[in-house]
Amino acid sequence: MLAxxxxxxxxxxxxxxxxxxxxxxxxxxxxxxxxxxxxxxFTYDPNRLDIVMVELFAAAYYLCQSEDVATLETxxxxxxxxxxxxx
Numbered sequence: 001m002l003a004x005x006x007x008x009x010x011x012x013x014x015x016x017x018x019x020x021x022x023x024x025x026x027x028x029x030x031x032x033x034x035x036x037x038x039x040x041x042f043t044y045d046p047n048r049l050d051i052v053m054v055e056l057f058a059a060a061y062y063l064c065q066s067e068d069v070a071t072l073e074t075x076x077x078x079x080x081x082x083x084x085x086x087x
Contacts, residue, residue: 002052011049 008026012019
């Protein structure tokens with residue numbers, strides 16, 4: 001789904017405003033389950049925001065802000081600190 005989004009969605013700026021464009025042709029055979037999905041390589045464009053990177057950064061940000069993740073980090077540090085190194 002992320003690969004499909006990367007090819008079909010274009011996040012750009014037009015006249016100082018964000019613009020979202022959907023390239024229906026880029027969807028290709030995604031909805032036809034009898035065909036293999038298109039493996040078009042990603043083409044970098046400095047004027048286009050990469051939607052997959054936005055999703056990755058958002059996920060990382062919210063994971064880092066999670067109280068449960070902070071609790072898990074504390075637990076792991078405690079466990080690692082209580083293990084004596086092999087001598």
